[in-house]
Amino acid sequence: MTEYQKIIPPEKGERITFEDGKPIVPNYPVIPFIRGDGTGVDIWPATQKVIDAAVQTAYGDSRQINWFKIYAGDEACAHYGTFQYLPAETIQAISEYGVAIKGPLTTPVGGGIRSLNVALRQIFDLYACVRPCKYYSGTPSPHKHPERLDVIVYRENTEDIYLGVEWHEGTEACQKLIQYLNETMIPNSPELGEKQIRLDSGIGIKPISKTGSQRLVRRAIEHALRLPKEKQTVTLVHKGNIMKYTEGAFRDWGYELATTEFRQECITERESWILSNKEADPDLSLDANARMVEPGYDSLTPQRQEEVCQEVQGVLDAIWETHGNGQWQEKVMVNDRIADSIFQQIQTRPGEYSILATTNLNGDYLSDAAAAVVGGLGMAPGANIGDKAAIFEATHGTAPKHAGLDRINPGSLILSGLMMLEYLGWQEAADLMRQGVATAIANREVTYDLARMMDPPVDKPLKCSEFAEAIISHF
Template sequence: MYEKITPPTTGSRITFSNGEPIVPDNPIIPFIRGDGTGVDIWPAAQKVMDAAVQTAYQGKRQIDWFKVYAGDEACEVYGTYQYLPEDTLQAIKEFGVAIKGPLTTPIGGGIRSLNVALRQINDLYACVRPCRYYPGTPSPHKNPEKLDVIIYRENTEDIYLGIEWRQGSEIGDRLIKILNEDLIPATPEHGKKQIPLDAGIGIKPISKTGSQRLVRRAIKHALRLPPNKQMVTLVHKGNIMKYTEGAFRDWGYELATSEFRNECITERESWILSNKEHNSDLSTEDNARQLEPGYNALTADKKAQICQEVEAVLSQIWETHGNGQWKHKIMVNDRIADSIFQQIQTRPDEYSILATMNLNGDYLSDAAAAVVGGLGMGPGANIGDECAIFEATHGTAPKHAGLDRINPGSVILSGVMMLEYMGWQEAAELIKKGIGDAIANREVTYDLARLMEPPAQPLKCSEFADAIIKHFSD
């Protein structure tokens, strides 16, 4: 079945039903050690996860680890440029859930990014990045503890699909010529716009299917959160890119108000209901006037459209959402992307789950991680309907490899996400407690130790793992 790897002789595979994992007590989980500092952080993470599972379940559950290869280590085993062997792809597909350290960017043609390739091959459409502050973690922000968000980033579309042509290429020039001479002139709203003849060009696909399955998973996650965190914010630049990012927003609202009608309220619907609750005699037009700034200056058609919106909300959901019932529903709203970058810093406690497209999500997740202490403590998951891969979110840092000094927090917390995904909440909580207590006791690796006031005595990577485990029993 496999060329150069052998699965464990014990353990069982994780299966899936309706997009959710069915986990045995002894799952086989493939792991990719990772390049660079993967040699240090993976053993530390594995030790912590095994200890947490043993402590939580006393031998009734265990993980049977299955070593597979990707990145530079794969080239050593399978040959030059074999960065992502078929063995690895087959193992991940067969066993369903995997975890990995950081991977190098391949040299040569073929695969641009191993991380992106793994996501696209396995249709892992949701990149999930929680950003939570652990007290004591150095942060440049005054109140980093106020930010507690989960970013749902669409993983398979947008610019990151990688369909582009370099400047001067034959196909790129042909495409520009067709656009300039045929398609743009045939679309009146584009006016006299033209693409420069010396441009590189890329494609930005945003599909209804891709957008809605991401928002669906984000809303399902929100349903599991405490009532005060049940909010999903659609992040986009639809004010400029109306047919891609604007469509993402519209499709998100469409899904929320159809599939999750009883569980969700949009922000705009809440305003309409609230206006009526404050004044039961409020007319449709007065409600519309309160809803829409500048209502009196609008055209008659636009006024009629807003009045129809008010009437539709009141007639369709007043019974199920009115009289304050909407306050106990999942709030679905939207924000412009550049605004949300400011608001996660200035008004962080107003947000919970942020659902967005690929490029926005890449920027936003790293920015949010910086608020709570940086990528060294940033976990990540890539989830589809029949597969999930959990990963460290930082780079390989090869100059630090083998020195036993890098912070393993990112891959350890990715392990926490994996345990939670598997339903092993007790083990996950032990690790979160261990990490929190270790940081609070200033038992940290050099990247955090040097930023503490006063600076702490740094632990080695392996010592940090031991400190986390020690705090399981405090």
């Protein structure tokens, strides 16, 4: 075990280890926690109390979390010294113990780390940002039927523009890069035509890799397989109609993974059309099936029509025996949607979607938009999961003007704690927390942010600590 200088691990407890990307959890794990800045002083104690009560109620003394206080953000600077926003000991502790939970963190202004949250994701290769967006009855929402939305966003966490590879306008490096692109790369790429980058541009790089895309989609499909049959849908969200070799590749690599590694468990939407067409008419010709699958088939070139016919024949040859005659309806459905379209559809047709697998930037927007439908970031949990570590977190900011007043809503961090218990495999304790949160809100036992938006408004909202007690009372 590591010897730490300014933090003290608990005397009891064991490390969580990982095997094939899955946690191996002892009955008395040590779990590091970062209190968080601003309202972290309020929401972390409330969250810890709820988690501990749920574990105690579910398992008695046979299981217990041994908490290990570590530091990041402003609290780390106070403990370790100026500008020590992310101490080496914090990184070492998370690396050693595997699973951690944290409150909101201040992002330093000016130089240094751009975002502590992004830094932690990249340091530990936490490539899957998991954001469930589920409605709890009674939660104020701007939508008439927020209960129809029940989705889990799987957002790739380590690539895309968040990698932070960019150059400031006017710098020598930026000017050299623009010159190289304009004079060498673009002219030698016929498909780019005569495009040119303006000389007064800043430049950012958007890397999307096959490795990063497929490991994210793999986790999304594995999650779908654990859901009830009616929820087993994975939607690949992308902007591939514009960015064909990054966003479009994400979609293609997602389909490739689903139809190779998960061939027996998955069906693509397009494949389901081909199979269902044949099921409806066993004597249907390839040409007729292709016409039903491909919009505008009759206006396609003969070569393209032949390609679609070959696609239909290939699907029937490959999976008719294993997926045909209705068998595909028991498989995980994998489809794809353009990013701007899905933003509309989670509001207009939310019941059609279950798990959304997406690139980093699209996932950032989409998860916040979905959270707004079900009540806002105050009720939105989050997890960042990799193959050797996982960090669960509040998804909102630090709200420093509310710090220390015991009034802020701890729901986001409490629900993140619920996700953590599910990740540990402690489902009975997680179910108690879900029941407690749902019942407290349904009974209008809520903090001021929800109380003022209810109809009619709640006259006496609960304090942050009182909300935790209300949740526990409904276990």
